Amino acid sequence: MKFKKKAVKAIALASSTAILYNAFNGFPADNEVLLDLANFANRNGKNAGAGRSLSINLGDGQCKWQPPVYETPETIDFYKTMVVGFPSGDKRLTFIQMEALTGWAAKDEWDFEYLGMTNNPFIKANYPHHEGVWGWEDAGDQVVMVVRNIRRSMVEYHDILWDIGYAKTWDEASLLLDNLYSERPPLADFLEWRDLRVMDEVHWYGWFIDYWMERGLMRDIFSHKITTPEHWYMLMMPTVYSKDEVAYDLVVGDQAFVPPTYDPHCINDVSGGCEPVQIISAERLIQLDIGSAETRKIAEVLMNNPKMAMYVIEEEAWDCVWEELIVKKKGLKTFIDRPNTTEHDYNFSAEMLEEMILELDRLINKYGSSDWNSKPTAIDLVGLLQEQRSSVQTEINEVTSGSRVLTENDFLGPAERKRLKIEKFEKELSKTLGDKEEIATQTRYLLKKDKEENDFNEFFKHVEKKLLQNRKIKTKSRVFKEEEKRRKLEEVMNRTF
Numbered sequence: 001m002k003f004k005k006k007a008v009k010a011i012a013l014a015s016s017t018a019i020l021y022n023a024f025n026g027f028p029a030d031n032e033v034l035l036d037l038a039n040f041a042n043r044n045g046k047n048a049g050a051g052r053s054l055s056i057n058l059g060d061g062q063c064k065w066q067p068p069v070y071e072t073p074e075t076i077d078f079y080k081t082m083v084v085g086f087p088s089g090d091k092r093l094t095f096i097q098m099e100a101l102t103g104w105a106a107k108d109e110w111d112f113e114y115l116g117m118t119n120n121p122f123i124k125a126n127y128p129h130h131e132g133v134w135g136w137e138d139a140g141d142q143v144v145m146v147v148r149n150i151r152r153s154m155v156e157y158h159d160i161l162w163d164i165g166y167a168k169t170w171d172e173a174s175l176l177l178d179n180l181y182s183e184r185p186p187l188a189d190f191l192e193w194r195d196l197r198v199m200d201e202v203h204w205y206g207w208f209i210d211y212w213m214e215r216g217l218m219r220d221i222f223s224h225k226i227t228t229p230e231h232w233y234m235l236m237m238p239t240v241y242s243k244d245e246v247a248y249d250l251v252v253g254d255q256a257f258v259p260p261t262y263d264p265h266c267i268n269d270v271s272g273g274c275e276p277v278q279i280i281s282a283e284r285l286i287q288l289d290i291g292s293a294e295t296r297k298i299a300e301v302l303m304n305n306p307k308m309a310m311y312v313i314e315e316e317a318w319d320c321v322w323e324e325l326i327v328k329k330k331g332l333k334t335f336i337d338r339p340n341t342t343e344h345d346y347n348f349s350a351e352m353l354e355e356m357i358l359e360l361d362r363l364i365n366k367y368g369s370s371d372w373n374s375k376p377t378a379i380d381l382v383g384l385l386q387e388q389r390s391s392v393q394t395e396i397n398e399v400t401s402g403s404r405v406l407t408e409n410d411f412l413g414p415a416e417r418k419r420l421k422i423e424k425f426e427k428e429l430s431k432t433l434g435d436k437e438e439i440a441t442q443t444r445y446l447l448k449k450d451k452e453e454n455d456f457n458e459f460f461k462h463v464e465k466k467l468l469q470n471r472k473i474k475t476k477s478r479v480f481k482e483e484e485k486r487r488k489l490e491e492v493m494n495r496t497f
């Protein structure tokens with residue numbers, strides 16, 4: 001009888017812990033998942049690390065998702081995979097596949113930097129983008145690069161920043177991680193941020209791809225020329241230097257030849273080198289007809305080395321793992337869980353789309369050339385970039401033909417927003433003045449004033465400070481309510497047990 005009471009108490013405790021975990025991490029509240037999370041709570045309590053939590057292969061192509069073990073034993077010699085990609089939520093979608101396939105958890109580059117080194121076999125990284133940091137020392141062995149549509153990357157990149165309150169520090173971001181993928185940011189926040197950043201981030205997108213494909217070769221972000229270490233390290237500090245201050249011609253000059261220099265991290269800190277062993281498509285991964293093929297590519301990467309192959313679930317369950325995560329949405333929330341995800345509502349201007357086309361054309365021509373087109377990774381990359389180009393070109397055609405009408409409430413580039421501003425100004429003047437010469441004089445004054453106030457293009461300016469203040473006000477009460485809810489649940493558990 002005494003044993004039975006203890007067993008009931010243990011089950012109740014595990015279930016309560018699971019409910020807590022469910023409440024704050026956005027898992028579906030069905031009984032099966034609650035039981036899974038009860039097991040997760042037990043594994044990550046005093047028995048954490050005692051065993052591996054592998055998704056269960058039920059045979060005949062059936063399986064059951066299980067959350068991974070987060071406290072990884074230090075004694076295991078893993079062959080570790082770096083999951084790299086431009087900031088846009090796609091890497092999470094990829095590493096949760098790895099977690100489900102092996103039972104071992106991934107860890108973010110910033111967590112390594114601020115919480116210290118652990119033995120997690122999967123490393124999520126934005127590096128060398130300014131949102132990233134090389135925090136995992138020399139732990140990496142191979143690289144998988146995740147590529148997402150450039151247009152969608154720009155949208156989701158901002159969405160994630162908004163989720164975490166445009167945090168500038170690890171401490172600030174970690175407090176708001178529960179907000180990830182929970183809401184669609186206000187359009188006004190999109191407009192301000194995009195006008196400030198998107199034209200430059202388009203070049204960062206291509207520069208990021210070049211960095212990994214070329215094994216850490218140092219290039220300028222905007223001209224994509226090979227650059228010097230001095231210049232490259234300045235580019236890596238966008239909060240310190242303005243765009244004008246890191247202009248290639250200013251820092252490097254007109255040198256006839258700049259010798260190639262590689263990031264020391266790629267030379268010394270990745271046993272298999274920085275060049276990706278596989279390219280994964282975020283868009284393809286979520287498509288119902290071909291998504292499981294991307295999971296198969298991920299599994300095959302892990303099977304490449306016996307140190308990881310021994311942990312991968314049986315091949316007959318790979319398709320099922322994809323279905324559990326993508327179709328049934330088990331596990332961590334990802335960008336596919338964000339409500340109101342129709343990105344068609346957010347228009348980019350023709351100049352922004354054309355900038356994307358120019359960058360995509362550059363990448364397609366480069367990696368489709370004879371220097372690259374014999375490599376499977378380059379072939380996959382060019383195929384993805386060509387798909388992107390087609391979709392962006394379709395949007396340009398819609399904008400220029402007028403079938404997609406841009407308004408002041410849409411995504412507009414700086415030039416088009418200025419044009420609309422002037423048009424509105426002239427209409428208002430014509431109502432009151434009616435004098436064309438006076439209207440022209442006032443318009444010239446507006447243009448001069450606008451140039452004086454906005455003749456800069458620094459990476460981070462007052463707009464982000466304003467958005468951060470607004471976001472902090474909105475999230476302060478929410479964080480307080482969540483903490484109060486957590487405290488009350490803990491009080492109930494303490495009284496019960």
